[in-house]
Amino acid sequence: MRNEADTRADLIDPKLKVVGWGVLEDSFIRREVICPGRIITGGKRGTPVSSDYVLVYQGRKLAVVEAKKESLSYSEGVRQAKDYAERLNCRIAYATNGHEIYQIDM
Numbered sequence: 746m747r748n749e750a751d752t753r754a755d756l757i758d759p760k761l762k763v764v765g766w767g768v769l770e771d772s773f774i775r776r777e778v779i780c781p782g783r784i785i786t787g788g789k790r791g792t793p794v795s796s797d798y799v800l801v802y803q804g805r806k807l808a809v810v811e812a813k814k815e816s817l818s819y820s821e822g823v824r825q826a827k828d829y830a831e832r833l834n835c836r837i838a839y840a841t842n843g844h845e846i847y848q849i850d851m
Contacts, residue, residue, distance in 0.1 A: 746816040747843070753797065753812050756843030761810075766800055773801040777809075779832050796829040808837035819845035827851065 747755060761767065767774045777799040782790035798810035809830040811822035822840030830838035830851050838849040 747814060749812055749814040752815045752843040756815070757798075757810070757812055757841060760843075761798070761800075771803045775799040775801055777806075777829075777833060779829060794829075796833070799833060799835070806833050806835050808839060809833060809835050810839045810841065813840065813842045815843055817842055820847050823847055823849065 761774060766772050775798070777796045779794040779796060782793040785791050796809050797812040799806050800808040800810065809826055811826035811829065813819065813822045819840055819842040821842070823838075826838035826840045826847075827849055830836070830849070836851050838851060840847045840849075
């Protein structure tokens with residue numbers, strides 16, 4: 746079974762390209778830092794929060810895609826996808842394990 750990074754590279758990235766993301770003019774696939782991490786003791790920051798994919802068309806963020814490793818259920822990322830979509834003001838959120846996908850219309 747693939748880990749999350751391999752699932753993204755082997756399964757999700759190719760599917761996004763097949764449907765035109767990052768290929769068609771004005772379409773981009775981004776990794777968005779949502780928050781730089783909570784400030785902790787000593788002025789350091791905690792772990793930053795980043796989305797796996799933000800789908801951008803003509804400068805507008807349309808959707809967030811939360812990827813999970815292949816062995817997990819595609820629905821495992823639903824909570825994160827909804828959270829990231831809300832924070833980034835995206836109408837659509839997806840959670841996927843590379844084989845199945847769950848779509849949320851915010």
